[in-house]
Amino acid sequence: MLAITSLLPSPASDHINALIKSLETEFGLTDVQATPEPHLTYQIVEPTNMETLKAALRDIAATTPPFIAHTTGLGMFPGDSPVIYIPVLRSDALNELHHQIFNIAGPLCSRTDKFSAPDLWLPHVSLALHDTTPELLGPVxxxxxxxxxxxxxxxxxxxxLRPEGDMFVREDVFEFGGK
Incomplete structure (x- = not known):
């Protein structure tokens, strides 16, 4: 499975990485670092043709102007290994980008993540996942x-982003070119 994302540049990525590092220092939480670059995920996919998917994403990026998204507060997905995250506020620009990605991913992929559907998608930046426990949640x-x-x-x-061993690494990045 691959992740279609936006990588977050400085200064936000520096701030997020500092938070992640502090969680490692204080609580030993390191699994989120399997994806070393802070990012916002739009869709998890299994493409049927990688080059066609890349071309479609390149086209979206070429016509999309850069924009600012805002975050606020903290969130948590409950479970045996709770996910702790920073919620990203939905905006017209973010919704439109997600909608475009969602529309191209379905026909080009044999599998997509059901939680990335427009009515279920909760944009966020993960701070801790997989190695958390309900007991750690309160102190964290x-x-x-x-x-x-x-x-x-x-x-x-x-x-x-694609899996490589225990990590998720860049497969390709398409810079926005819209005005």
Whole structure:
């Protein structure tokens, strides 16, 4: 499975990486670092033809102007390994980009993530996942409570991330070119 994302540039990525590093130092949480670049995920896919998918994403990027997305607060997906994340506020520009990606991914992929459908998609930036526990949740949230989560994210690219061993690495990045 591949992830269609936007990689987040500095200064937001620096702030997010510092938060992730502090969670490693304080609590030993490291699994989120399997994807070393902070990003916003639009869709998880299994493409039937990688070159066709890349061409479609390149076309979307070429006509999309860069924009700013905003974050606020903290969120959590519950479970045996809760996911702790920073919610990204939906905007017209973000919804339109997600809609375009969603529309091209279905026909070009044998599998897509059902939680990336427009009515279910919750844009976020993960801070901790897989190695968290319900017991750690309280102390981690208490620790994060004094941090800043009101960020401006420059959304200026589409990226494909692919698995490589235990990591997710860049397959390709398409910079936005729209005006």
């Amino acid at each position: 949230l208490q620790f994060l409570n004094n941090q800043t989560f009101n960020l401006e994210l420059a959304i200026n690219n589409l990226a494909i």
